[in-house]
Amino acid sequence: MQQVVAPAAGPLEGTVRLPGDKSISHRYAMLAAAAEGVSKIGNYSSGADCHSTLRCVEALGARVEVADREVTIEGRGLEWAAPAGDLDAGNSGSTIRMLSGLLAGQSFTSRLIGDESLSRRPMQRIMTPLAQMGAVLSARDGKFPPIEITGGALRPVDYAMPVASAQVKSCVLFAGLFAEGVTTVREPAPTRDHTEVALREFGAEVERFADGVSVHGRAKLRARELTVPGDLSSAAFFLVAAAIVEGSNLILQGVGLNPTRATLIDFLMGMGVEVKILDLAMRNGEPVGDLLVRGSKLKGGVIEGKWAAALIDEIPVLAALGACSEQGLLVKDAGELRVKETDRIETVAANLRNMGAEVETFDDGFRVAGGQRLRGAQVDSCGDHRIAMACAVAALRADAPVTIENAEAASVSFPEFWDTLAQVRG
Numbered sequence: 329m330q331q332v333v334a335p336a337a338g339p340l341e342g343t344v345r346l347p348g349d350k351s352i353s354h355r356y357a358m359l360a361a362a363a364e365g366v367s368k369i370g371n372y373s374s375g376a377d378c379h380s381t382l383r384c385v386e387a388l389g390a391r392v393e394v395a396d397r398e399v400t401i402e403g404r405g406l407e408w409a410a411p412a413g414d415l416d417a418g419n420s421g422s423t424i425r426m427l428s429g430l431l432a433g434q435s436f437t438s439r440l441i442g443d444e445s446l447s448r449r450p451m452q453r454i455m456t457p458l459a460q461m462g463a464v465l466s467a468r469d470g471k472f473p474p475i476e477i478t479g480g481a482l483r484p485v486d487y488a489m490p491v492a493s494a495q496v497k498s499c500v501l502f503a504g505l506f507a508e509g510v511t512t513v514r515e516p517a518p519t520r521d522h523t524e525v526a527l528r529e530f531g532a533e534v535e536r537f538a539d540g541v542s543v544h545g546r547a548k549l550r551a552r553e554l555t556v557p558g559d560l561s562s563a564a565f566f567l568v569a570a571a572i573v574e575g576s577n578l579i580l581q582g583v584g585l586n587p588t589r590a591t592l593i594d595f596l597m598g599m600g601v602e603v604k605i606l607d608l609a610m611r612n613g614e615p616v617g618d619l620l621v622r623g624s625k626l627k628g629g630v631i632e633g634k635w636a637a638a639l640i641d642e643i644p645v646l647a648a649l650g651a652c653s654e655q656g657l658l659v660k661d662a663g664e665l666r667v668k669e670t671d672r673i674e675t676v677a678a679n680l681r682n683m684g685a686e687v688e689t690f691d692d693g694f695r696v697a698g699g700q701r702l703r704g705a706q707v708d709s710c711g712d713h714r715i716a717m718a719c720a721v722a723a724l725r726a727d728a729p730v731t732i733e734n735a736e737a738a739s740v741s742f743p744e745f746w747d748t749l750a751q752v753r754g
């Protein structure tokens with residue numbers, strides 16, 4: 329599918345409702361399946377990735393009912409049923425990596441597959457710690473999906489992750505639920521902590537310390553009623569859209585503002601974007617609020633070190649912001665971008681260059697020059713949801729319409745994106 333996005337003819341205005349947070353939806357679904365009793369999850373993500381997770385837990389014996397954005401899951405406790413066939417994670421790295429932790433504790437063998445993009449993404453990062461815990465794993469070429477996991481009795485580990493990854497941290501903590509004793513994960517830079525928060529909500533014992541977290545094994549999880557906050561990473565597209573279109577004024581409702589994610593707000597404010605947080609409240613251990621954002625004069629910025637890990641999903645759209653800022657954007661220490669749904673250093677650079685921007689790439693990042701005049705062009709998401717949406721946002725500042733190929737990819741995390749964009753353009 330193609331989408332043609334015309335330059336903004338006037339300010340963006342209105343109120344935006346976001347899909348439920350993708351990261352939190354995955355975790356709630358997996359933990360509900362591993363809990364005893366019936367959980368109800370409100371505002372579950374409408375994205376295809378989170379529905380891949382639902383299909384997997386259903387294939388593993390959980391009872392799943394979906395009614396619009398409300399999902400009901402009857403869990404099986406920690407003992408799941410052997411699936412009849414392969415478990416399909418689709419495009420979702422979170423599904424394959426986090427679910428692997430729970431499969432490592434089962435007494436059967438399961439095989440996880442994914443689409444073409446997922447089949448190119450590295451899995452050693454989860455295979456190493458799970459093998460240390462006692463699971464038996466194999467993968468294509470030793471590192472890519474499909475991966476096969478034979479679970480069994482697991483022993484606890486104290487694992488220092490070589491890369492800052494919330495998916496790996498979650499995978500090991502989930503496996504730790506099955507081990508006798510305390511499993512610890514240490515991280516080189518802070519990553520999103522939704523797993524820690526959700527584990528506590530479902531009744532597991534979790535301890536945090538400066539550079540890591542521990543979970544007590546043989547936990548009994550209890551079913552819960554929870555509501556997923558709006559997805560801040562989806563909100564990012566509208567925050568940047570409003571920031572780069574003069575005179576814009578948007579309200580984003582019910583957005584998750586967990587401090588491990590809300591670095592985005594600090595970064596935007598540092599770039600000169602006017603963002604206000606209204607009505608902050610706590611829901612199921614997660615802060616939630618409404619955001620007000622206005623078109624602003626933009627300075628420029630640098631993303632490096634621990635900021636790179638904290639902003640990793642937002643970098644594609646921040647590149648568009650950088651091009652429209654005075655001094656541009658420099659991204660370093662973000663080599664992880666190369667192993668996302670696409671190599672996002674290359675896909676961001678290729679698309680912005682097509683639109684006339686000056687972009688320099690490095691092994692671990694890129695530099696987008698500021699003050700760029702973007703032009704109408706044909707660009708390609710390459711099947712990557714965040715690239716499709718970042719291109720649409722950049723197009724608002726182009727001098728002629730931008731045609732985005734493979735625009736349907738947006739539905740991996742934000743199926744309502746195109747309608748929402750049309751709605752705020754009036």
Ligand code: S3P
Pocket residue numbers: 350351352422492493494495496498520640641664
């Ligand atoms: C996620 C963690 C990040 C992020 C992904 C979602 C999660 O991946 O990019 O979109 O929900 O834990 P990594 O763990 O690979 O950094």
